[in-house]
Every structure is written in C-alpha cells, then in structure tokens.
Amino acid sequence: MLNIMSNANIIDGRKTRDALLPELTEKIKTLLKPPTLAIIQVGNRDDSNSFIKAKKSFAAKIGVLERHIQLLESVSTAELVKVVQECNAEQNIQGIIVQLPLPIGIDRDSVIDAIDPRKDADGLTAKNVKAWLEGRGDATMPATARGIKELLAFNGIDLFGKKVTIIGRSMLVGKPIAMMCLNENATVTVCHSKSENLANETKSADIIISAAGKSRLIGKDHVKAGQIVIDVGISRDVEGKLTGDVDFDVVKDVVAAISPVPGGVGPMTVLGLFQNLVDLYKPTTVFSW
C-alpha cells in the first residue's frame, strides 16, 4: 500500500520528505545546540549550485546551520584536502560534505577520504563505507541509500524477499544501494554497462532501482506490469531538460509505481544527509575510529 501518491502511481519524494520532516526537526530541538554542516564546493557549476541551494534551504527549514565554502575551480587537490582538514578540526562543525562532481584533475577519493568519518554526513569515505559494510553500529549509511530506504519504507514498499535489480555499480551510488537492499533481505542483481540484455534483468525484478546517469535508458521494453521503479539518475536530455534514467512518460503507464525525476530520490537524499548529520551529532554516540 502506497502512503503518498500525488497521482495514481507516483512515489513522491518531496511529499515523503515533508512528511518525515517534523520528526527530524523535533530531534534537532533536543540537541544541545543546532548542528552545523560544512558544504565544500569547487567552482560554480549550475547543477551543483542548485543542489547546494536545496540543501541550504532544507537546513534553514529544520534549524540546522550551514557553512558554505566555495573554492575556485583552479584549487589543487592538496589545497582542497587542507580545507577539509580545517573543517575536521573545527569544533563547531559536526558534518562535512564535498559537493560532487569535482573538476577533472582533482583526486576525488583523496578529498572524500580526508573527511573525518565522525563528520562524514554523506557517508562516502572509504573508512565509513568499510565500517558500514561490516555492519558497525557507529557507521553512517550513504545518504542516497538511506533516502531510498526511507522512500520505500514510508510508501509501504517492503524490500524483504523481493527481487531487486539495480543499474549502476559505482562506489558512491550503485554499490551502497545494493548493500542497503541486501541488508533489507532483498535478492539483488547489479547491472552495469557491460551487462548483456539489460531488459531481461530489469523485467525479472519486483523492484528496479536505476542509477546509471543515462537519460531515458529504461523504456517500456525494460518493464512489466506490477513493478516498482525507483529512478536515481539525474541527467539532461538533448533539449537540456532534466531527466532521470527512466523514460517516465511511457514507463509510468506500465508499472505499479514509479518515482519521478525531479521530485523522487533527490529530496530523499537531502533528507538522508541531514538525518545522518543529526545521528553524527548525538552527544551519546561513542566513536572508536
């Protein structure tokens, strides 16, 4: 049973996020002081600017402070790592995110892994991911995986025992989603650019989660009646329109329910990020990194 549906079969990320917002706001009110999130941006990409704007406005809504640090496109990896380390050392900062993608030439892994895992609100550092894969209670679930988990759960979609096909195997997105589904007792198939006959894999699933970043990769030949489709991809089509991986207009008429882009996983990832921040802040949390 789907709780939040603006149309017959739309899994609405904005409405789900808004429904979960009061609980998070209440939690923040119980903290000793409002947590602060450092948002580190390199350059001035339009997409990054709009994602950061969404995070800042969400922070303001729930009573979280943010510190936006914007650096020139010409910054070196070493300089960027130094900025991250300064945020690590700053007591008034409880969470740090580096807005991706970074410009070509910057060593993304070195920058991400410079974040202290105790402040890793996106949950993307190698140390944190390893701890999370090992099932450590003090590890942080990567924000996108957490957002999808919440989106499915809130809308009454149980992963337990379901066949889930995930498209995408990146360390930052596809693999954490796969692990989250596995932890929720789904049977998981992970597809990638070398997978043969993608349509066979997607059609045999109960739930499809697509995180390829390829506009309208999933069409009506990839789906069947009764399926749930979660679209993580964000890209632009040839006309510059924001699209997901799924050809929404045709797929929505076939499947049981689908999350749109925009307005699906995106708002839930922002929620997951701030839920992580609040969990990291808990003064009672004992870390042993």
Ligand code: NAP
């Ligand atoms: P990525 O590093 O480029 O990984 C893309 C993955 O998709 C790779 O595993 C790739 O396979 C696979 N792939 C690409 N083309 C494919 C095809 N034709 N058939 C099957 N698999 C294919 O991207 P990412 O960082 O994981 O991000 C994926 C997408 O999610 C992007 O659009 C990104 O913007 C979006 N995203 C959205 C949110 C959100 O909150 N909504 C959050 C994070 C990311 P190979 O491994 O073989 O190359």
